[in-house]
């Protein structure tokens with residue numbers, strides 16, 4: 001519990017002290033009644049936005065900005081993945097029978113692969129070809145994975161649990177995301193409750209301050225948030241177009 005308290009205290013202090021303004025935390029109130037689908041999709045759009053920002057930084061040769069956006073992206077993916085593993089996939093298993101278990105297992109395997117790649121990314125040099133290639137691979141696999149969630153998983157789950165439960169699940173998902181560590185931990189079991197507890201216990205607490213300081217600046221985040229307002233990736237249409245080629 002001590003480690004949990006320390007992690008929570010440092011996280012909340014860091015939120016006040018540093019430039020951290022990641023993700024849509026400021027909009028949580030306005031999105032309080034989002035459905036699960038909406039909440040998950042909003043996160044997916046954030047990932048794409050941060051990746052676009054990273055690519056732009058690469059195009060203009062700004063290595064520091066590449067590193068900041070890659071961290072922002074990693075942070076968002078890690079929290080999102082853990083939130084799904086704790087809140088969404090168990091719901092699929094509970095309410096969708098064998099099909100739900102099959103989809104959840106498939107999704108967990110894909111998360112594991114993304115986590116391992118992101119973990120490797122931390123050992124590479126931002127700005128290098130290897131670093132950029134790995135991010136490209138991560139985003140390609142993630143795009144496919146996210147589209148599957150939007151096309152297959154959630155359209156099955158939401159009618160099965162109903163709108164009220166979907167909104168409650170969306171709230172649980174957001175709360176869970178706030179508790180997860182800033183880095184991925186591929187060695188940690190990806191089933192609840194281990195991910196949250198072990199993740200927090202293993203979070204690099206002594207480095208959290210530096211870690212937060214290396215996130216995108218407020219101005220950079222502001223620009224990304226503006227662009228996010230106009231993002232609306234249609235997974236089903238994209239998949240259909242790809243299939244017709």
Ligand SMILES: [Fe+2]
Nearest residue numbers: 081084107149
């Ligand atoms: Fe996922």
Ligand SMILES: [Fe+2]
Nearest residue numbers: 040084146149
């Ligand atoms: Fe997702």
